[in-house]
Structure formats: structure tokens, C-alpha cells
Amino acid sequence: xxxxxxxxxxxxxxxxxxxWSGTCDAWGATGAAQPDxxxxxxxxxxxxxxxATAPPWAQxxxxxxxxxxxxxSDPGALxxxxxxxxxxxxxxxxxxxxxxxxxxxxxxLNRSPERMDAMPSVSETFHITQNxxxxxAQRMARMQALYLPFHNHVRAxxxxxxxxxxxxxxxxxxxxxxxxxxxxxxxxxxIIHDDxxxxxxxxxxxxxxxxxxxxxxxPYSAADHVTHTLRLHALPYFLPNAMLELRxxxxxxxxxxxxxxxxxxxxxxxxxxxxxxxxxxxx
Numbered sequence: 001x002x003x004x005x006x007x008x009x010x011x012x013x014x015x016x017x018x019x020w021s022g023t024c025d026a027w028g029a030t031g032a033a034q035p036d037x038x039x040x041x042x043x044x045x046x047x048x049x050x051x052a053t054a055p056p057w058a059q060x061x062x063x064x065x066x067x068x069x070x071x072x073s074d075p076g077a078l079x080x081x082x083x084x085x086x087x088x089x090x091x092x093x094x095x096x097x098x099x100x101x102x103x104x105x106x107x108x109l110n111r112s113p114e115r116m117d118a119m120p121s122v123s124e125t126f127h128i129t130q131n132x133x134x135x136x137a138q139r140m141a142r143m144q145a146l147y148l149p150f151h152n153h154v155r156a157x158x159x160x161x162x163x164x165x166x167x168x169x170x171x172x173x174x175x176x177x178x179x180x181x182x183x184x185x186x187x188x189x190x191i192i193h194d195d196x197x198x199x200x201x202x203x204x205x206x207x208x209x210x211x212x213x214x215x216x217x218x219p220y221s222a223a224d225h226v227t228h229t230l231r232l233h234a235l236p237y238f239l240p241n242a243m244l245e246l247r248x249x250x251x252x253x254x255x256x257x258x259x260x261x262x263x264x265x266x267x268x269x270x271x272x273x274x275x276x277x278x279x280x281x282x283x
Contacts, residue, residue: 066126
């Protein structure tokens with residue numbers, strides 16, 4: 001996909017300061033731990049964890065309805081990811097979570113840089129005026145400030161685990177809205193895969209015990225370009241991977257997040273055992 005001003009791009013981008021590589025949390029058998037003290041059996045990634053803004057993108061705060069909606073972040077996803085990390089860390093001995101610091105409207109970290117919806121001008125029913133008319137230099141500045149540091153951080157955590165002798169399962173955590181353009185969604189738990197479906201299928205096989213209405217590749221699928229993070233970090237290393245989507249009305253409070261995490265963790269743990277018992281992939 002080309003951009004109309006690419007021919008005039010001079011290679012310079014607006015100056016942006018700050019570390020937007022995200023935060024790494026970790027849990028062991030006894031609870032929260034320092035990330036470098038453990039070697040994770042599973043790595044959780046939450047690309048849409050926050051609706052926060054920061055200079056030079058503080059103008060997004062001028063639209064509070066937009067910033068409190070699903071277009072700005074995945075409500076409940078970070079709390080669910082943390083509760084899952086604690087459950088899985090206690091069960092496996094080590095789990096990690098890398099989560100993003102800023103809103104997906106500034107840069108959607110689960111989108112490839114050439115896609116216009118990485119910095120959308122329209123998302124769901126919202127017109128994102130702060131993203132309209134961005135030139136290549138502005139898009140480049142956001143990519144360099146947000147996308148590259150975050151994914152380099154994730155890559156570094158995975159590389160560390162591999163070097164230390166562990167092939168972690170990679171799971172991205174997301175949430176979705178109960179309705180889509182006025183149409184109710186009856187699915188409660190979606191499990192999405194890309195070119196390596198085994199782990200997602202194993203989670204699906206163990207999902208009846210969650211009590212959630214669960215479907216494979218709903219409400220989204222790889223055809224919707226939502227598996228970018230899995231393609232970047234899991235597929236090249238042949239690591240078991242899946243994207244988990246929870247309906248956000250089910251994880252709106254801390255108590256709900258704790259409850260859903262407790263229901264999901266056994267299914268994920270059984271699926272981890274299934275894939276570890278299977279044949280070793282050959283890179």
C-alpha cells in the first residue's frame with residue numbers, strides 16, 4: 001500500500017522523546033516476581049492495554065468519549081492478562097506479560113506499518129480527527145517511537161527465554177464489544193490462530209469447562225489482519241501461539257477479570273500440555 005506523499009518524504013521525522021517500549025510483568029510459583037529472575041513457560045502480550053496518551057499526542061485527550069471506548073484500548077484486557085499471568089505463573093513456575101503503554105489510536109501495535117488502520121482515521125463509528133491527514137513523516141515518527149520499541153522489547157523477552165532453554169507459548173490478550181454496529185454478539189470467548197492452529201485448537205478442545213460460549217476465529221480471524229503480533233514473534237520460532245478475545249462486558253470489573261482468568265487458566269494449561277506432548281516442530 002503506497003501513500004500519496006511518499007515521493008516527497010525526505011527521510012526525517014518529527015522528534016519524539018520517551019520510552020514507549022512497554023512494561024514486563026512476571027509471576028512465579030509464589031506470586032509476583034522480577035522478570036529476569038524467571039524463565040517463562042508462557043508469555044502473554046497485551047498490545048491494546050492502555051488508553052493513555054502523552055506528548056506530542058496529547059490532543060487525543062480532547063475527545064473523552066472516543067478515548068473511553070473500545071477504539072482507544074481493549075477494556076478489561078490488561079486486568080485479565082494480569083490475573084491470567086498470576087494463575088499461570090503459579091501453575092507453571094513462571095509467566096510473563098508485556099503490555100503496551102499508550103492508546104492503540106496513536107499506533108495500533110497489532111498492525112503492520114504499511115496498514116492504514118495502524119493509525120486509523122475512522123474506527124468503528126468514530127472519526128479519529130487526530131489521525132486525519134497524517135503525512136509520511138508523522139506516521140514514521142509514531143512507528144519509530146511506539147511500534148519498533150514495543151516489538152523489540154517482546155522479541156528480546158522471547159529471545160532470552162529461548163537462550164535459557166525454554167520454548168514459551170505465546171498468547172495475545174484482547175477484548176471485544178458486545179455489539180457490532182448495533183448487532184449483538186453471542187460469542188463470549190474467541191480463540192484466533194494464524195498459520196499454526198494447534199495451540200488454539202487445543203484451547204478450544206478444553207474450553208467447555210470455562211462455561212463460556214466459545215468459538216474458533218470469532219469475532220475476528222487472521223483474515224482481518226489481527227494476528228500481526230503472532231506472525232512477528234511466534235511463527236518464526238515455531239512457538240505454540242494463540243490470540244484470545246473476551247467479550248468486554250464479561251471482564252469489566254476486577255472481580256470479573258479474576259473470575260474469567262480462573263476459568264481460562266485450566267484450559268490454557270491443558271492445551272500447553274497437549275502441545276508439549278506433541279512432536280517437536282522443526283524450524
